[in-house]
Amino acid sequence: MTAFHKHLKSNAKGELEFEGIAVTDLAMQYGSPLFVLSENTIRENYRRIHRAFADVYPAEVIVCAGMKGNWGLAARRVIVDEGGGGDAFGLGELTVAMLAGSDPRKIVMNGANKSRETIEAAIDMGVLNQVDNADELALVGEVAAAMGKTARISLRIRLPLKSLAEVNYVDARYPEGISPSYWERTFKFGLAPDAYLAAVRIAQGMAGVSLEGCHYHGGIPRRAGFYREETEELVEILGEVKAATGWSPEYLNIGGGFVSERYGAEAPPPVEEYGRVIGRAIVDTCAKHGMKVPALMLEPGRYCWESAGIWVAQVNAKKADPTLANKTWVYVDGNTNEMRDPFDPRCSVHHVVIANDVDREGSEVVDVCGGTCNAGDILAKARELPPMQIGDTLAFLDMGAYNESFACQSNVIPRSATVMVSNGRSTVVRRRETVADVLSREAVPTWLMAR
Numbered sequence: 001m002t003a004f005h006k007h008l009k010s011n012a013k014g015e016l017e018f019e020g021i022a023v024t025d026l027a028m029q030y031g032s033p034l035f036v037l038s039e040n041t042i043r044e045n046y047r048r049i050h051r052a053f054a055d056v057y058p059a060e061v062i063v064c065a066g067m068k069g070n071w072g073l074a075a076r077r078v079i080v081d082e083g084g085g086g087d088a089f090g091l092g093e094l095t096v097a098m099l100a101g102s103d104p105r106k107i108v109m110n111g112a113n114k115s116r117e118t119i120e121a122a123i124d125m126g127v128l129n130q131v132d133n134a135d136e137l138a139l140v141g142e143v144a145a146a147m148g149k150t151a152r153i154s155l156r157i158r159l160p161l162k163s164l165a166e167v168n169y170v171d172a173r174y175p176e177g178i179s180p181s182y183w184e185r186t187f188k189f190g191l192a193p194d195a196y197l198a199a200v201r202i203a204q205g206m207a208g209v210s211l212e213g214c215h216y217h218g219g220i221p222r223r224a225g226f227y228r229e230e231t232e233e234l235v236e237i238l239g240e241v242k243a244a245t246g247w248s249p250e251y252l253n254i255g256g257g258f259v260s261e262r263y264g265a266e267a268p269p270p271v272e273e274y275g276r277v278i279g280r281a282i283v284d285t286c287a288k289h290g291m292k293v294p295a296l297m298l299e300p301g302r303y304c305w306e307s308a309g310i311w312v313a314q315v316n317a318k319k320a321d322p323t324l325a326n327k328t329w330v331y332v333d334g335n336t337n338e339m340r341d342p343f344d345p346r347c348s349v350h351h352v353v354i355a356n357d358v359d360r361e362g363s364e365v366v367d368v369c370g371g372t373c374n375a376g377d378i379l380a381k382a383r384e385l386p387p388m389q390i391g392d393t394l395a396f397l398d399m400g401a402y403n404e405s406f407a408c409q410s411n412v413i414p415r416s417a418t419v420m421v422s423n424g425r426s427t428v429v430r431r432r433e434t435v436a437d438v439l440s441r442e443a444v445p446t447w448l449m450a451r
């Protein structure tokens, strides 16, 4: 038996099973290509990251699972059922969060240029609006006054990360390397510390605005392994803000970016290590500045979703060219319209398993290609895989984050259905698109029809 994780393993017939159901049966029943999401993997990922922080942190820990990575209603219901919260980027994701029955106190709303309508919705729903800039702060005050309500807000900060200026971090997105400090300083979100202090002073004087939190998201710095350094600097700056204004946050949101094995470090720290190091950095630095330890919010996206999803496609054709190209192409019925993780330019990094014959022997080097017109539509490039045949069912692993949520419809190709599996049961949680769906927004001007 080959086991990829607790809920994804081969059975006695050598077929891949997800939560006890053969992936080939899912493809037969629901068609392919197909996204498959495991309810229990989402639950366990959520519980593990919550516990990693809650077990060591002396105040409340709220895990706001990043909806940008997977905004599906069913996925959100699982998190709500676990008592979790959500990071909603804008009005659409906020709507999903509310439709799924989220506790508004555990929902934060992100965005650097929110519309008036979005700000109104956040105020109506009582969620924490993570304000990005001074213009937005003024707009929030104006909208709250017009509504006669109080807006709960947090202010988003960007750090100088001076201690990391000389570090050169290399990953697939930055093969030449990048300084985490430069990345953070030039990130499009949030306020620099001086602007942050000014915004705190303004917010303190605003009627109808309740300043409750501080928001920071460490992308590259956290991925590069500097989570202690960034946390210490963050809380140091908050100590200075407290000294200048008397204000300190009730909620400290440290964002997402907890590394998974496919990204960054070859051996990423276990999430418990993040919990220990970050928790200690907050507690110690708060003590140094005489600050109350705030409730902690996290926004893990990839960590919650990635391993919970696979994507299934079937082999349609195979072409070997031993002369001109000296290579072999395997063509599947899916394509990279659905392998769109924007944070991973390599795309074809997903582990590929022959779901109908997990332990097939032998190997050949192939490009697994999709069916779009894009020459770069390669789902696995120059990959050594067991020899594949027409009709084989392939499972691409770790596809649960960012791929479906960023999928597109190039070449008018309808997007896949999504099925949720749970303890031997399965059901469609997002129906397959049709060509009519893709065309549903099209119109022809009357003057062209007349000709």
Ligand SMILES: Cc1ncc(COP(=O)(O)O)c(C=O)c1O
Pocket: 066, 069, 087, 110, 217, 219, 255, 256, 257, 258, 299, 300, 301, 302, 303
């Ligand atoms: C503000 C914020 N929070 C959370 C996340 C989720 O990050 P990840 O999926 O790497 O955990 C992102 C991703 O870009 C983000 O920008």
